[in-house]
């Protein structure tokens with residue numbers, strides 16, 4: 001594993017019953033990069049990221065985070081995870097939710113209060129802090145989930161389709177925040193099936209049918225396939241062109 005490698009996926013395969021959903025995946029992700037996992041629905045992106053946070057166990061292979069083999073409880077504070085299904089307490093206010101997650105991550109007192117204010121500003125929910133989450137819209141819940149993942153300023157952010165249901169203006173400002181975090185050395189893994197979002201990543205891993213079919217910068221992936229778009233590059237790597 002290289003010096004600045006934060007995530008190391010070593011020869012991972014995963015089967016659910018007879019269905020093989022991940023097939024021999026090898027991948028390293030480094031400090032200070034935004035890495036996009038790109039692939040169609042059902043390709044296996046969520047299964048990869050769930051393994052990285054210890055919610056799923058591979059059938060074969062090993063996942064390493066910060067030189068520690070997963071699953072490991074020690075890593076709870078080092079990674080921030082946003083799942084596709086919002087893990088929020090609906091009967092609590094946004095503030096109570098963030099206080100709960102903050103406590104889980106070891107934040108308290110003034111620092112916790114300050115971070116709650118900061119993350120709610122980032123996702124533009126400052127005015128809805130005391131509202132019950134059951135009264136939030138779908139997009140607001142997504143934004144609150146993102147706020148929770150950002151709360152403890154983890155060195156690694158793992159975000160499963162973070163901007164689905166978020167309008168373009170806010171999406172842009174959230175991406176600016178990702179760039180800012182990356183400049184500070186944070187590694188960010190985002191799953192997406194949106195091509196314009198994939199373009200914004202430093203490197204991409206293209207996933208199809210549980211296989212990692214290509215890894216590289218968006219520019220490399222386009223150049224290597226003689227493609228004008230990431231979408232076309234994906235089709236070439238997938239053997240469809």
Ligand SMILES: Nc1ncnc2c1ncn2[C@@H]1O[C@H](COP(=O)(O)OP(=O)(O)OP(=O)(O)O)[C@@H](O)[C@H]1O
Nearest residue numbers: 016021039040041042043044045046047048084193
């Ligand atoms: N717990 C499970 N039991 C059985 N099959 C599962 C389970 N979790 C995932 N799968 C299957 O694994 C495959 C990959 O699913 P996964 O959620 O990783 O895809 P994805 O690329 O994240 O898709 P999406 O973009 O729709 O979220 C799918 O065929 C899915 O049905």
